[in-house]
Amino acid sequence: MSSIRTLRTDVAIVGGGIVGSSAALALRQMGIGVALLERDLCGSRSSGVNFGGVRRQGRPLSQLPLAQRAHRIWGRLPSLLGTDGEYLRSGHFKIARSESDMASLERYRAQSLDFDLGLELISAARLRERCPWLGPRAVGGSLCVEDGQANPRLVSPAFALAAQRAGAQIFERHQVDEVAHDGAMFMLRSGNALEVHAPVLLNCAGAWSGPIATHFDEAVPLRSGNPVMVVTEPVPHFMDWSLGVEGGGIYGRQVARGNLVLGGGAGIAVDADRARAGSDAIATLAAQAIELLPALRHAHFIRTWSGTEGYLPDRQPVLGPSRTTPGLFHGFGFSGAGFQIGPGAGEVLAELVRDGHSSTPIDAFSIDRFFAEDKTPTSP
16 A cells, blocks of 8 residues: 655645646746645636636726736736737727616726726727627627637646646645644645645635635635536637626627637536536527627537636635635635636735735735624624
8 A cells, every 4th residue: 555645845735727827837936846736637627617708807996906917927928838828919898788888888997097908988880880790789888909818728727837847746636635734834635645735825726715714714605606608610700809798798709710609697506516508598698699799690509518616795806815824825716707817816826925915906805804893883
């Protein structure tokens, strides 16, 4: 019977999605030792099954410094990862379907001016000229010309591969069965195969981060969500922009091969780890797609899927140090919007490890917000 392998390193990371893998890469670039444990394949969960939108537009203002940091990282993917991951700054267009939608987009542009997103509002008349392929429900919108799209099935694993090339020890198919802390060192155990000991632990396990936080007395209201995605057969190319809808709903992009990737609605959880796209959600998505993009009226869906993402009630991530345990840092709960900011979050976690603070403001993402003391005044 083989004995368990014991490994000591500077930083242990649980979760090989885009946040954990980019943190591993950033730490190695700082010369810090890393061991990353992923229970499946790196980038195979929400980081690999999402829509592939790489947008800053529409994010809460508190996320824009992090999104801008990530935007710079996305701009150097080929030199950083050795692949462009099909990343294109194709433009992201947020569609308005009413005058109140347009007013909301105008307010957002005014509020976000300090972040230099370069938002361009497009009126109905100009939109008809510029985008005759949009259906009549679109009455205008907002274009962020430098936002875009990428292939998550390429980008997310590429961060892990780049981290491995830089010297990170990556252990795929290593589920973490036990976590402990003796006051100085964390211990992670994966079955009878591996024990990792490190003074620093990064909790980047996505929708499965809750048990680790709970183990350290930081239970937060993290829930799972299951987005629905579909891909059409290739159709003649008509759309460069990645699309979203003000107020939420369908989103879409067309890839170079002509297929459209569309998303919207909620899937069906098969169990804690798996989900599928239900027929009702697919039918609703098809109707919305045809309404906004009439060219899809006769297109076939050739693939559908869902996944599991971690959501917090305020749709903001937890990113930063533990409130209970020195050396523990969290990076989870990105609520379906972590693909673009993931590389920035990874760099922030690496900075926190090395420096104890981040050059990017992250106070809005503190886990402390779920443990605010009751400030109700007591009776005299």
